[in-house]
Amino acid sequence: MTTVAVAGVGLTVFGRYLDRPLKNLAAEATLAACSDASISPSEIDFVAGSNSLAGLLTGQECVRTQTVLAPLGIRGVPVFNVENACASASSAFNLAVRAVAHGEARCALAIGFEKMSHPDRTKTLAALTAAADLDEAQPEDPLRSMFMDLYAEEVRHHMENYGSTAEDFARIVVKNRSHAALNPHAQYRSPCDIEDVLSSPVVTPPLTKLMCSPVGDGAAAVVLFAAEQSRIAPIVAASEIRSGTRLPTHDENDAVLVARAAYEAAGLGPDDVTLAEVHDAAAPAELLAYEDLGFAPRGEGSRLIRDGVTSLGGAKPVNTSGGLIARGHPIGATGLAMVVEGVLQLRGQAGDRQVEGARVALVQNAGGWVGEAPAASAVHILRTP
Amino acid sequence: MTTVAVAGVGLTVFGRYLDRPLKNLAAEATLAACSDASISPSEIDFVAGSNSLAGLLTGQECVRTQTVLAPLGIRGVPVFNVENACASASSAFNLAVRAVAHGEARCALAIGFEKMSHPDRTKTLAALTAAADLDEAQPEDPLRSMFMDLYAEEVRHHMENYGSTAEDFARIVVKNRSHAALNPHAQYRSPCDIEDVLSSPVVTPPLTKLMCSPVGDGAAAVVLFAAEQSRIAPIVAASEIRSGTRLPTHDENDAVLVARAAYEAAGLGPDDVTLAEVHDAAAPAELLAYEDLGFAPRGEGSRLIRDGVTSLGGAKPVNTSGGLIARGHPIGATGLAMVVEGVLQLRGQAGDRQVEGARVALVQNAGGWVGEAPAASAVHILRTP
Numbered sequence: 001m002t003t004v005a006v007a008g009v010g011l012t013v014f015g016r017y018l019d020r021p022l023k024n025l026a027a028e029a030t031l032a033a034c035s036d037a038s039i040s041p042s043e044i045d046f047v048a049g050s051n052s053l054a055g056l057l058t059g060q061e062c063v064r065t066q067t068v069l070a071p072l073g074i075r076g077v078p079v080f081n082v083e084n085a086c087a088s089a090s091s092a093f094n095l096a097v098r099a100v101a102h103g104e105a106r107c108a109l110a111i112g113f114e115k116m117s118h119p120d121r122t123k124t125l126a127a128l129t130a131a132a133d134l135d136e137a138q139p140e141d142p143l144r145s146m147f148m149d150l151y152a153e154e155v156r157h158h159m160e161n162y163g164s165t166a167e168d169f170a171r172i173v174v175k176n177r178s179h180a181a182l183n184p185h186a187q188y189r190s191p192c193d194i195e196d197v198l199s200s201p202v203v204t205p206p207l208t209k210l211m212c213s214p215v216g217d218g219a220a221a222v223v224l225f226a227a228e229q230s231r232i233a234p235i236v237a238a239s240e241i242r243s244g245t246r247l248p249t250h251d252e253n254d255a256v257l258v259a260r261a262a263y264e265a266a267g268l269g270p271d272d273v274t275l276a277e278v279h280d281a282a283a284p285a286e287l288l289a290y291e292d293l294g295f296a297p298r299g300e301g302s303r304l305i306r307d308g309v310t311s312l313g314g315a316k317p318v319n320t321s322g323g324l325i326a327r328g329h330p331i332g333a334t335g336l337a338m339v340v341e342g343v344l345q346l347r348g349q350a351g352d353r354q355v356e357g358a359r360v361a362l363v364q365n366a367g368g369w370v371g372e373a374p375a376a377s378a379v380h381i382l383r384t385p
Numbered sequence: 386m387t388t389v390a391v392a393g394v395g396l397t398v399f400g401r402y403l404d405r406p407l408k409n410l411a412a413e414a415t416l417a418a419c420s421d422a423s424i425s426p427s428e429i430d431f432v433a434g435s436n437s438l439a440g441l442l443t444g445q446e447c448v449r450t451q452t453v454l455a456p457l458g459i460r461g462v463p464v465f466n467v468e469n470a471c472a473s474a475s476s477a478f479n480l481a482v483r484a485v486a487h488g489e490a491r492c493a494l495a496i497g498f499e500k501m502s503h504p505d506r507t508k509t510l511a512a513l514t515a516a517a518d519l520d521e522a523q524p525e526d527p528l529r530s531m532f533m534d535l536y537a538e539e540v541r542h543h544m545e546n547y548g549s550t551a552e553d554f555a556r557i558v559v560k561n562r563s564h565a566a567l568n569p570h571a572q573y574r575s576p577c578d579i580e581d582v583l584s585s586p587v588v589t590p591p592l593t594k595l596m597c598s599p600v601g602d603g604a605a606a607v608v609l610f611a612a613e614q615s616r617i618a619p620i621v622a623a624s625e626i627r628s629g630t631r632l633p634t635h636d637e638n639d640a641v642l643v644a645r646a647a648y649e650a651a652g653l654g655p656d657d658v659t660l661a662e663v664h665d666a667a668a669p670a671e672l673l674a675y676e677d678l679g680f681a682p683r684g685e686g687s688r689l690i691r692d693g694v695t696s697l698g699g700a701k702p703v704n705t706s707g708g709l710i711a712r713g714h715p716i717g718a719t720g721l722a723m724v725v726e727g728v729l730q731l732r733g734q735a736g737d738r739q740v741e742g743a744r745v746a747l748v749q750n751a752g753g754w755v756g757e758a759p760a761a762s763a764v765h766i767l768r769t770p
Contacts (some may be wrong), residue, residue, distance in 0.1 A: 001487075023520075047628075052447050055440040061515035062437050062470040063753040063760035066628055070518075070756035076642070079628035079761065080476055083466040085447040091465055095480070102386075102487040130446035133455075135408075243432075243451055243464035257461070368448035371455035375448035376464065 004100045005233035006382065007107075007225040008037025009340040014187040014218035014328030018117045022054060022217075026068035026113035029219035029333075037223040039107060041072045044223070046105030047079040048095040050088035050112040051332040056127035057118050068113060083332075085131035086281065087367030088112060089220065090241060090335030090378035097239045097380075100224045112337070113219035114330035124215055128331075132369040148212055148282055150369060152204040155284035159206065162299035166206040169283040170197035171305045173210050173325055176280065179312055180322025182353035185337075187216045187328030197283075211283035216328035220336035222343070231385060234346040237266035237360070238381040244373035254377035255292035255364060262379040263294075268360060270294030273316065273381075275345055275355045276362040277338035280323040286310075289364055290318070293379075312353055320345060320353045335365040335378060342382045359384050389485045390618035391767065392492075392610040393422025394725040399572040399603035399713030403502045407439060407602075411453035411498035414604035414718075422608040424492060426457045429608070431490030432464040433480040435473035435497040436717040441512035442503050453498060468717075470516035471666060472752030473497060474605065475626060475720030475763035482624045482765075485609045497722070498604035499715035509600055513716075517754040533597055533667055535754060537589040540669035544591065547684035551591040554668040555582035556690045558595050558710055561665065564697055565707025567738035570722075572601045572713030582668075596668040598714035605721035607728070616770060619731040622651035622745070623766040629758035639762035640677035640749060647764040648679075653745060655679030658701065658766075660730055660740045661747040662723035665708040671695075674749055675703070678764075697738055705730060705738045720750040720763060727767045744769050 010032025012025050034041050049065025060067060065081045078099075084091040089112030096110035118124045128145055158164050174194055180186035192210060200210040227235055240262040242254060263269050270293060278293070280286035290301035295309075295316055304310050310318035321327040321341035324334060342361030344350045350358075361382045368375025395417025397410050419426050434450025445452060450466045463484075469476040474497030481495035503509045513530055543549050559579055565571035577595065585595040612620055625647040627639060648654050655678060663678070665671035675686035680694075680701055689695050695703035706712040706726035709719060727746030729735045735743075746767045753760025 055446055055515070056444065058519070059441065059511070059515055060519050061440055061512070062468050062473070063516060063518070063755050064468075066753065066755040066760040067518040067520070070629055070758070075629040075756075075758065076627055078479070078626045079469070080465075080480065081468040083447050083449075083468070084464070088447070094463070095465065098483065098487070098489065102483070104483065126444070127446070130440070130444055131448060133448065133452040134443070134445050135452070241463045242461055244455055244460040368451065370448050370451040371460075373455070373460065375451040 001101050002103055003227035004097050004236040005225050005227040005230050006222050006236065006343045007230055007233045008033040008223035009343045010036060010221040011185050011337060011340045012218045013185050014216050014330060016117045017115065017217040022113055022115040023068045025217060025219040026111060027072055029221040030072060030111055033221035033223045039223060041074050043107050044074050044109045045077045046096060046099040046108040047074060047077060048082050048092035048110050049079065050082050050092040051114055052083060052085060052088050053114060053116055053127045056130060057123060084376035085368030086331045087335055087365045087376035087378050088332045090365040091376060093336055093339055093380065094239045094241045094378065096224050097236050100226060108224045109221060110336055111221040112333035112335060114332035115217040116215045116330055117217050131367065148207055149204050151282035151285055152207050155206065158288060164287060164302045166198060167194060168287060168302045168305055169206065169211050170194040172283040172286050173197045175311050176319050176323040176326045179320050179353055180326030183322050183327060186322040186326055187214060188326045207282055213281045213324035213329035216330045218328060218330040218333050220333045220340050222336060222339055227385065233385060234343050234382045235385050236380065237268065237383045238262040240265060241376060241378040243376050244370055253292065254374050255289060255366065258377045258379045259293050262381050266381040268381060272360050273362045274358045274360050275317045275320055276364065277319055277321060277341050278364040279366045280319060280325050281329060283325060286318060286323065293362065293364060317355050320350065320355060338363040338365060339380060346382055346384050386486050387488055388612035389482050389621040390610050390612040390615050391607050391621065391728045392615055392618045393418040393608035394728045395421060395606040396570050396722060396725045397603045398570050399601050399715060401502045402500065402602040407498055407500040408453045410602060410604040411496060412457055414606040415457060415496055418606035418608045424608060426459050428492050429459050429494045430462045431481060431484040431493040432459060432462060433467050433477035433495050434464065435467050435477040436499055437468060437470060437473050438499060438501055438512045441515060442508060469761035470753030471716045472720055472750045472761035472763050473717045475750040476761060478721055478724055478765065479624045479626045479763065481609050482621050485611060493609045494606060495721055496606040497718035497720060499717035500602040501600045501715055502602050516752065533592055534589050536667035536670055537592050540591065543673060549672060549687045551583060552579060553672060553687045553690055554591065554596050555579040557668040557671050558582045560696050561704050561708040561711045564705050564738055565711030568707050568712060571707040571711055572599060573711045592667055598666045598709035601713035601715045603713060603715040603718050605718045605725050607721060607724055612770065618770060619728050619767045620770050621765065622653065622768045623647040625650060626761060626763040628761050629755060638677060639759050640674060640751065643762045643764045644678050647766050651766040653766060657745050658747045659743045659745050660702045660705055661749065662706060662726050663703055663749040664751045665704060665710050666714060668710060671703060671708065678747065678749060702740050705735065705740060723748040723750060724765060731767055731769050
């Protein structure tokens with residue numbers, strides 16, 4: 001099996017682009033990734049593309065990736081439109097990695113693109129509900145996301161059992177906002193304090209509005225080569241994805257199982273991870289991820305945020321990009337935006353938010369909800385060559 | 386690279402199931418394929434699932450495959466939701482083949498499921514339009530399919546240049562209906578004659594209603610193993626897929642290029658093909674496929690249908706299942722239904738429509754329309770072990 005390297009990355013500024021076409025966002029990220037990899041788009045010989053909401057928001061289904069790539073001259077190659085809710089872009093990344101690892105592609109593109117902004121906010125929220133099994137979950141209130149209710153339910157268990165607090169979750173928001181302030185691609189770059197977070201409107205207890213990732217638009221792309229073609233590009237040490245493995249305990253959930261598989265594939269462990277981008281769709285999910293990924297023992301995640309361990313300058317910075325909460329979460333782009341941040345850090349190109357001595361970057365992404373379990377859970381591990 | 390075998394196939398009867406849930410159709414095909422492969426669903430360790438219309442017709446997006454598989458206990462494995470319009474199921478098949486070929490999966494499932502029936506027919510037709518780039522093509526009349534206009538335009542060129550006639554296309558319908566009469570899984574099993582076809586309502590000249598594939602519902606699934614695990618299962622000799630390679634000539638189009646790649650990968654040529662399932666979404670497309678696949682020289686496809694070469698009992702039977710026109714075309718299931726027919730023929734289990742001495746079955750499937758080209762074109766070649 002060929003070792004895979006990330007040869008190029010591209011990312012739009014995440015934000016609200018009501019008047020900017022989705023194709024335009026996708027083209028910007030794709031061309032940036034190609035330019036970064038020093039290739040022409042016509043050299044790409046495999047594409048996995050992800051988008052989650054355009055079907056319901058614009059009516060465009062079936063061939064979404066082709067519609068954004070054909071104008072760039074990327075034709076005559078396998079193109080797969082891939083979906084897995086908020087883990088769609090991780091799924092596209094995983095397929096592109098497989099293609100290069102097995103010698104099927106010389107130069108694979110994974111592209112995620114999403115435009116959630118819609119003049120009618122209820123349409124965006126309804127589209128998000130389609131990431132769950134609609135037979136199981138119809139939201140009672142069309143103005144709220146059922147996923148925030150799921151996150152809240154999960155974290156209430158953690159609060160009761162392990163003493164995590166709303167202040168801890170607020171600290172995560174404050175941290176991620178402070179990281180985003182250093183990231184020119186982030187959606188929310190203004191800092192905030194704990195009081196701001198706790199006093200923002202309650203979404204569902206204990207979540208307040210500032211603890212929840214925002215609606216946003218953007219695109220992220222990576223170009224993958226065989227590692228032997230580049231001596232400097234970061235390596236994909238592992239890319240693992242699973243659907244709905246959740247067991248009936250909170251201790252051994254999907255993220256735990258997928259992370260274990262990824263660590264094993266990479267021959268690395270939690271202590272080797274220099275920095276991580278994790279799926280903070282709601283702030284408490286980041287705290288749970290500390291434990292799921294082995295950065296802290298079960299029940300002790302709060303310590304990491306209280307002690308600044310996961311802040312820039314701490315021993316294990318998490319969500320240096322600002323995370324879903326502050327960099328933004330255009331859902332079909334998110335998994336790849338996480339990879340882009342990992343690559344920039346490993347290349348020493350993360351500017352003011354650079355983690356010194358970054359050698360191993362972990363990405364954790366999850367999506368959807370079916371049968372009491374996440375529909376997809378992904379962990380990728382990147383390392384310096 | 387591991388040689389891949391189709392260890393099990395499952396197919397629902399195609400038809401109109403207004404009151405039958407999509408999950409139920411998908412479960413039937415999946416369980417049938419598992420039973421046929423003598424495995425439990427829990428043994429499946431990789432899934433690629435395809436559906437094209439549920440997003441727009443039911444609102445279910447993002448995690449469609451998980452919603453149909455979770456109830457069957459298929460969990461904890463990679464699941465990819467894949468789309469490529471009418472070639473969605475071929476795309477799922479291709480990904481599942483790759484997974485087994487490269488040793489990533491021991492037992493992969495490719496599943497296609499579609500329910501096109503909707504109480505409001507305009508909704509189904511609008512959903513079909515989403516298989517094209519909506520910026521390029523908005524149908525003027527919501528009661529017609531733009532794809533039939535595309536097929537008609539293409540075949541008018543052939544009629545003018547090579548003398549193919551509406552009677553030829555009618556003969557294809559008559560043939561495929563006569564094949565479907567022998568297929569208990571087909572949607573339209575009543576035979577018809579040339580006059581019936583020519584006198585049915587004009588859709589767009591030269592296409593009449595009976596020349597067009599119908600709206601229908603159904604599911605198809607295959608289970609794939611490494612060939613070494615079975616001495617009797619048909620082998621996947623090639624599985625090729627490309628997006629939008631169309632050149633500005635009618636002679637060297639996507640199907641030609643993809644077929645060439647598949648023949649090369651299989652080490653076989655058109656003369657080796659015993660039977661084929663081709664993408665007769667409209668009857669003339671089958672005639673063009675004869676030429677694209679090398680069964681007849683360019684311009685001479687009509688001879689094959691006039692001489693009965695492609696009828697059961699002829700030298701190279703095509704669409705023994707009844708094809709899209711008569712077996713039916715629930716679009717997210719079609720590519721896999723074609724593979725199922727090929728496998729049944731190669732196993733000598735095609736009943737009254739069995740092709741004697743079937744050794745090589747070719748499947749040709751296409752989907753979508755972006756930038757003046759099909760969004761995806763696929764050719765798979767199956768052979769006896």
